[in-house]
Amino acid sequence: MTQDLVSALFGDPFAVVNTTGLVAFALVGSAKAIREExxxxxxxxVGLATAFVGGVTRDLLVNRVPLALQSPVEIGLGLLGVGLAVVLSLRLRAPDEHTLIVVSDAVGLGAFATTGAIVASDVGTSAFGVVAIATVNAVGGGAFADILLDRSPFILFDDFYASCAVLGGCSYWLVAGAGVIDGGAALACATVTVAVRLVAVTRDWQVPTVGDLRNTDE
Amino acid sequence: MTQDLVSALFGDPFAVVNTTGLVAFALVGSAKAIREExxxxxxxxVGLATAFVGGVTRDLLVNRVPLALQSPVEIGLGLLGVGLAVVLSLRLRAPDEHTLIVVSDAVGLGAFATTGAIVASDVGTSAFGVVAIATVNAVGGGAFADILLDRSPFILFDDFYASCAVLGGCSYWLVAGAGVIDGGAALACATVTVAVRLVAVTRDWQVPTVGDLRNTDE
Amino acid sequence: MTQDLVSALFGDPFAVVNTTGLVAFALVGSAKAIREExxxxxxxxVGLATAFVGGVTRDLLVNRVPLALQSPVEIGLGLLGVGLAVVLSLRLRAPDEHTLIVVSDAVGLGAFATTGAIVASDVGTSAFGVVAIATVNAVGGGAFADILLDRSPFILFDDFYASCAVLGGCSYWLVAGAGVIDGGAALACATVTVAVRLVAVTRDWQVPTVGDLRNTDE
Structure with missing residues (x-):
């Protein structure tokens, strides 16, 4: 039983990143809700929504009963992230800004974008569908949490975040098209998403607004 | 025809609570929208969304075409609730705070949590799925209405409301597991949800925030 | 290939209005997001959500994998609308208020209400289902865009907009019930929606609030 659990959580590289991502996403979402009192x-x-709404939306779009409602292990990981956020919030002001959490969040972004791309290409969507479902899977939870917190999803006007998942989804589609090796597309998607995100955080990248373009024009 | 209708609305105890709940939920939602002009x-x-979005979300999660789109009777009950809200709002300032409506709303909460739990266990979700779908069915409409009204769902920071449906869902799962009698799980879920809600309203219970925990710590 | 594309976009009257609608909806949504910086x-x-969320919601409600994820042509039209909004916003303050766009938006409203009514009656919903899905298909994208922009959907308190789709959906159902000619119901729905919308814009119609009724009462 314990062995089964360990293998479900850390049995292969993908399980490790998925586990890390679920805990990190739940922690980041709960920390935001704690700050809003x-x-x-x-x-x-809000914590569970951040961790699971992306995957649930993906499952709705491809017409499946959401996995999150069927797997007790995944919910346990989400609750672990919520618990960590509560404990850490009793000591720290913003546990979700700790470097370890920012890195884990990037890992989660990559894991969720990859799952989305795999599911979308399994059901045979267009290239746009692969990129769209990868992105929704990766950022849908965070965007929905912001709506619950009564603000615009941060991914729409701030930061270089969802764009990493878009680039990851495009990589998946390009590598899958080239058809080199089994699992190559998934590896490319995860690597590109995580790498771009880490560079974006480090260098403080921003997506420009139309206002920025207008000023450049002058 | 009239007889069929009467039997659909009040034929058994469950039909009575469901009918009460639909009218009360629609009334509460419309009254909020009227106050926001x-x-x-x-x-x-907003009234129909409060009455039906919980059930529609449940149906989407288990991959069914929503019942609300197929049953003219249920829609009629929703419209009745909206009509009552409009008429009462011409006379009263807050018809949704009248004791009769607060009690009917608690009855609706119990009816919808029970329907959610039944549907979830029919499709074979995990224990978490049963509790989650019971809760979504019961409070999804009110939460979505708050998003339409551009505020955070009140269930997330105020009051002891959704927690009643969570406890109801847990009761369903415990009694169903014990497997005593047919219909026992449904009865337990409805009773626990309604009873806890009525006690919570009377005693003005609140779920604590992390800030409260922090203060206790000191 | 080019010929196929031309025929997909403009091959029959319905394709023409659908094409116009997608571009107009995406343009209107993006222009709002540009103004919010x-x-x-x-x-x-926000542009793609405005153009596609109505149709995606319709497909979820009737349990289909959303068409928008399978058709590259439709996404191309959405991106064209976004591109137009960006280019026009560099020159104009509110490209979405230009007469040409207001008329195209009305055409889109009619096209989307009609698609919704056709799909709903294909899956055999009640009369309410036909009207509800026609309305959701027509205005769901704009309403969702407003939620992303952190405000209440404008259709709920301002303007005579969603009501046009409701009237269109009712016409569809009435004409389909009368069963005169093939395609008559679709034609009635599209014509009524577009005509009522254009009259409503020209005469600045508003749906009354309960406050208005209360004042009339006195």
């Missing part, structure tokens, strides 16, 4: 029920909901 | 179209949409 | 990623997301 939501009650504990709200903190749990 | 939405136009009549908006009032109808 | 979203970054370019956010502008693309």
């Amino acid at each position: 939501f009650d504990l029920f709200g903190v749990v909901v | 939405f136009d009549l179209f908006g009032v109808v949409v | 979203f970054d370019l990623f956010g502008v693309v997301v």
Whole structure:
């Protein structure tokens, strides 16, 4: 039983990044809800929503009963992330800005973009569908959490975040098209998403606005 | 025909609570939209959304065409609730705070949590799935209405409301597991949800925030 | 290939209105995001959401994998609308208020309401289902875009907009019930929606609020 659990959580490289991502996403979401002074029920909901809404949306789009409702292990990981956020928030002001969490969040972004791309190409969507579902899987949870917190999804006007998943989804599609090796597309998607995200955080990249373009024009 | 309708609305105890709940939920939602000075179209949409979005989300999660789109009777009950809200709002300032409506709303919460739990266990989700779908079915409409009204869902930071449905969902799962009698799980879920809600309203229970925990710590 | 594309876009009257609608909806949505100073990623997301979320919601409600994820041509039209909004916003303050765009938007409203009504009656929903899905298909994208922009959907308190789709959906159902000629219901739905919308814009129609009714009462 314990052995099964260990193998489900860390049995292969993909399980490791997925496990890391679920905990990190739940932690980041709950920490935001704690700062908004939501009650504990709200903190749990926002944390689990951040971790799972991306995958649930993906499953709805491809017409499957969401996996998150069927797997107790994944929910346990989400609750672990929520618990960590609560404990850390009693000591730190913003546990979600700690370097370890920022890196884990980038790993989660890569894991979720990859799962999305794999599921989308399994059901035979267009290239746009692969990129769109990879992106929704990766950032849907965070965007939905922001709507629950009554603000615009941060991914739409701030930071270089969702764009990493878009680039990861495009890599998946290009490598899958080239058809080199089994698993090559998934590896490319995860690597590109995580690498671009880490560079974007380090160098503080921003996506330009139309206002920026207008100023360049002058 | 009239007889069929009467039996659909009040034929068994469950039909009675479901009927009460639909009217009460639609009334509560419309009253909120009226206070925000939405136009009549908006009032109808927010009222119907409060009554039906929980059930529609449940149906989407288990991959069914939503029942609400197939049953004219249920829509009629929703519109009745909206009509009552409009008529009462011409006379009262907050018809949704009347004791009769608060009690009906608690009855609706119990009815919808129970429907959610039944549907979830029919499709074979995990224990978490049963509790999650019961809760979404019960509070999804109210939460979505708050998003339409451009505020955070009240269930996330205020009041002891969604927690009643969580406890109801847990009861369902425990009693179903014990497997005593047919219908026992449904009865337990509805009773626990309604009873806890009524106690919570009377005693003004609140779920604590992490800030409360921090203060206790000191 | 070019010939196929031309025929997909303009091959029959319905394709022409659908093409016009997709471009207009994407343009209107992106222009709103540009005014809120979203970054370019956010502008693309809000534009595509405005054009496609109505149809995706329709497909989810009737349990289909969304067409938008399978058709590269439709996405191309959405991106064309986004591109137009960006280019026009460098010159004009509010390209979405230009008469040409307002008329195209009305045409899109009619096209999307009609598609929704056709799909709903194909899967055999109730009369309410036909009207509800026609309306969601027509206005769901704009409403979702407003939620992304952190405001209440404008259709709920302002303007005579969604009501046009409701009237169109009712016409569809009435004409389909009468069963006169093939395609008559679709034609009625599209014509009624577009005509009512153009009259509503010209005469500045508003749906009354309960406050208005209360004042009339006195």
